Amino acid sequence: MNVVTLVCWVAAALGGFYLLATWLQSGGMRQQHHGPTRFPVVLIFGHFLLAGVGMLVWLVYLFDAQRNTAMLALAIIAVTAVLGFVMFARWLPGQVHPPAAEPVTPDGRAAKPTADAAAEPAAEQQFPIASVVGHGALAAVTLVLVLIVALRA
Secondary structure, three states, X not given: OHHHHHHHHHHHHHHHXXXXXXXXXXXXXXXXXXXXXXXXXXXXXXXXXXXXXXXXXXXXXXXXXXXXHHHHHHHHHHHHHHHHHHHHHHHHHHHHOOOOOOOEOOOOOEOOOOHHHHOXXXXXXXXXXXXXXXXXXXXXXXXXXXXXXXXXX
16 A cells, blocks of 8 residues: 555656646746736745655655654645645636636627736646646545555554
């Protein structure tokens, strides 16, 4: 079960890395001060770094099999999950209320865009829904597996 947990963790990490790369390519860093992003740098990179540290701690647990190491990995992944849930909560409103369609004039021609219509979307709104759901599901399974293993250690 320990190795299955690691495989699940690696799969979740790959999905998270894809989401981070998408956020960066979509201008997440550029949007920090005057843009529409709802993901502060501390939140997104804190989640990423904690997940990586947690995975390293899990690797140590695979070699030393100490209960304290498993519990440390559990604590780290729990905090990582909280940060992930905060990001999900900040991402979700843009999916529930997507930007309005392009305005048209009464005669059917496209209206001139206003300043709001021309604004770029938040970087996190470029995430494919399947990637967000897949990453979250893998992360949740990983958290449960770590919990089971830590309690049995």
